[in-house]
Amino acid sequence: MPKPTDIRPPFTAETAAAKVQAAEDAWNTRDPDRVALAYTEDSEWRNRDQFLRGRDEIRVFLAGKWERERDYRLRKQLWAFTGDHIAVRFEYESRDADGQWWRSHGNELWEFDAGGLMARRFASINDERIEEADLRVTPGEGGL
Numbered sequence: 001m002p003k004p005t006d007i008r009p010p011f012t013a014e015t016a017a018a019k020v021q022a023a024e025d026a027w028n029t030r031d032p033d034r035v036a037l038a039y040t041e042d043s044e045w046r047n048r049d050q051f052l053r054g055r056d057e058i059r060v061f062l063a064g065k066w067e068r069e070r071d072y073r074l075r076k077q078l079w080a081f082t083g084d085h086i087a088v089r090f091e092y093e094s095r096d097a098d099g100q101w102w103r104s105h106g107n108e109l110w111e112f113d114a115g116g117l118m119a120r121r122f123a124s125i126n127d128e129r130i131e132e133a134d135l136r137v138t139p140g141e142g143g144l
Helices: 013-027 032-036 055-068
Strands: 039-047 050-053 070-081 085-095 101-112 118-130
Touching: 013 032, 013 070, 013 085, 032 055, 039 055, 050 055, 055 070
Parallel strands: 039 118
Antiparallel strands: 039 050, 070 085, 085 101, 101 118
């Protein structure tokens, strides 16, 4: 798995797609320590209605997220890119403590520093209840 700084702006179609795949692969590890390393020390996040600042807050947020969202699996798709920005569509599925499955989907806007770390992440996310028979996210398959 590439390190967060292995793929740096300015992005091309190839490197932007590789950055999105690297993010998907990392998030599917559900390892908050590993995932947090992709963000600058002072990274800014908006995740739903939460506003986070810094790698430490991100790490704590991710640990709680993956504690609540069991059997989490994510798929991301490159939507658009420019020099140091990437827009992504995503979909993930998880189940809660009661066993109810959920599909969460939305869009993310990413901004990177020159070293390839994400300085800003703004995520808009919607959730829907689903039945286990309706699961469709398999990490690494690409496309949504």
